[in-house]
Amino acid sequence: MERLFIANRGEIAVRVIRSARELGLRTVLAVSEPDEKSRAAQLADEYRLIGPAPASKSYLDQSAVLAAALDSGCDAVHPGYGFLSENARFAAAVMEAGLTWVGPSPEAIELMGDKARARDAARRAGVPILKGSEGAVGHGEDLLAEGREIGYPLVVKASAGGGGRGIRLVATEQELVPTVEVAQAEARAAFGSADVYLERFLGRARHVEVQILGDGQDAIHLGDRDCSMQRRQQKILEEAPAPALPDAVRERIQQSSVELARECHYRGLGTVEFLYDPESHEAAFIEMNTRLQVEHPVTEMVTGLDLVREQLLVAGEGKLPLSQDQVQFRGHAFEFRLNAEDPASGFMPSPGTLERLDWPGGPGVRIDSGFVAGSVVAPFYDSLLAKLIVWDASRAEAIARSLRALDEVDVEGVKTTLPLLTALIQRPELRDVEHHSKFIETTPGLLGDVA
Numbered sequence: 001m002e003r004l005f006i007a008n009r010g011e012i013a014v015r016v017i018r019s020a021r022e023l024g025l026r027t028v029l030a031v032s033e034p035d036e037k038s039r040a041a042q043l044a045d046e047y048r049l050i051g052p053a054p055a056s057k058s059y060l061d062q063s064a065v066l067a068a069a070l071d072s073g074c075d076a077v078h079p080g081y082g083f084l085s086e087n088a089r090f091a092a093a094v095m096e097a098g099l100t101w102v103g104p105s106p107e108a109i110e111l112m113g114d115k116a117r118a119r120d121a122a123r124r125a126g127v128p129i130l131k132g133s134e135g136a137v138g139h140g141e142d143l144l145a146e147g148r149e150i151g152y153p154l155v156v157k158a159s160a161g162g163g164g165r166g167i168r169l170v171a172t173e174q175e176l177v178p179t180v181e182v183a184q185a186e187a188r189a190a191f192g193s194a195d196v197y198l199e200r201f202l203g204r205a206r207h208v209e210v211q212i213l214g215d216g217q218d219a220i221h222l223g224d225r226d227c228s229m230q231r232r233q234q235k236i237l238e239e240a241p242a243p244a245l246p247d248a249v250r251e252r253i254q255q256s257s258v259e260l261a262r263e264c265h266y267r268g269l270g271t272v273e274f275l276y277d278p279e280s281h282e283a284a285f286i287e288m289n290t291r292l293q294v295e296h297p298v299t300e301m302v303t304g305l306d307l308v309r310e311q312l313l314v315a316g317e318g319k320l321p322l323s324q325d326q327v328q329f330r331g332h333a334f335e336f337r338l339n340a341e342d343p344a345s346g347f348m349p350s351p352g353t354l355e356r357l358d359w360p361g362g363p364g365v366r367i368d369s370g371f372v373a374g375s376v377v378a379p380f381y382d383s384l385l386a387k388l389i390v391w392d393a394s395r396a397e398a399i400a401r402s403l404r405a406l407d408e409v410d411v412e413g414v415k416t417t418l419p420l421l422t423a424l425i426q427r428p429e430l431r432d433v434e435h436h437s438k439f440i441e442t443t444p445g446l447l448g449d450v451a
């Protein structure tokens with residue numbers, strides 16, 4: 001591997017460029033027309049224009065992206081996260097063109113992309129799973145019988161869904177059939193497949209996940225994270241390691257995640273996600289994300305590892321670059337996703353020009369961003385401005401340092417989620433680990449307080 005094509009934008013493109021250059025790789029970046037003057041385009045050795053602003057005509061245009069990678073003489077493609085990162089067809093096309101795909105095999109992507117099949121694979125690997133339907137649901141009385149067997153409330157999930165999309169809550173049996181019909185129509189429109197399945201609902205559960213790294217034969221874990229602070233089922237604040245997790249639960253989800261990676265011959269970085277019920281101490285499999293996660297920096301902070309570097313080494317050398325006993329954990333880290341959104345107005349996007357942009361510094365403070373002062377936040381893409389990552393020796397110290405770092409952030413020109421992040425890190429529920437994945441939307445007055 002000598003020339004790496006990066007099929008992404010923003011902070012993750014910057015992140016990959018830095019790790020690649022430290023490994024001596026030249027980088028070529030895919031850019032849309034609005035991104036030609038971006039920070040990532042400035043840092044890459046070269047860039048290739050792949051299309052106009054809409055993602056469907058640029059970053060999601062598989063033929064344009066692959067043609068640019070081949071035309072630029074690259075021998076590998078890194079998809080980042082989002083866009084084409086979990087597209088099995090694109091991964092296969094990259095490999096068929098003779099390029100190295102920095103990610104899992106198309107077969108593993110396809111398997112884990114089908115949430116019903118992923119549940120079956122998890123069951124075979126000994127991963128704890130929530131009670132639910134065996135594969136896609138049926139119709140009529142069969143569907144109602146499945147609902148009674150699982151119990152209410154339950155959730156309907158799109159088999160091909162992901163990222164918190166394609167999920168609907170069902171409180172009673174009377175709601176099941178119409179909800180499934182609506183979910184099937186939505187799933188067909190959004191994911192190209194109408195298959196949905198049922199799963200028991202945990203109302204006040206925490207969202208925990210395990211980072212794994214595999215080479216197609218063996219696998220290791222790189223610890224766990226808690227991603228329970230979410231809005232609209234999208235993560236906004238993460239931490240590592242997952243706090244207040246019983247040792248037995250932590251060991252089980254870590255080891256079973258490794259077994260799942262081995263079961264599907266997983267290569268590269270992946271994340272196995274769970275719901276954890278603090279009352280019953282039950283952890284249950286949700287899904288496996290077959291890519292680099294947005295929240296990977298908190299794992300880097302507590303392990304001292306460069307996860308993108310490890311990902312590139314596995315792709316290039318075909319074997320794990322380190323063993324499980326070489327992975328050491330130290331301290332505690334938080335990640336705050338600073339988005340150009342208005343929390344007081346339903347998280348409406350807030351595009352515009354960044355008239356001022358000052359980031360915090362000091363020991364244990366890191367900023368991952370694709371923007372500088374004067375940059376334009378375009379309305380065409382994800383609203384993420386930056387990730388503020390904070391580390392300290394203990395969770396309490398990391399909370400104190402986070403509050404100081406958030407206070408130093410200064411952004412002018414767009415509205416941001418900074419007031420919400422500042423409010424969340426001060427909540428006693430977070431300090432005492434009493435928060436859950438529905439905390440933001442079920443806490444009265446929280447969003448009003450940050451107006």
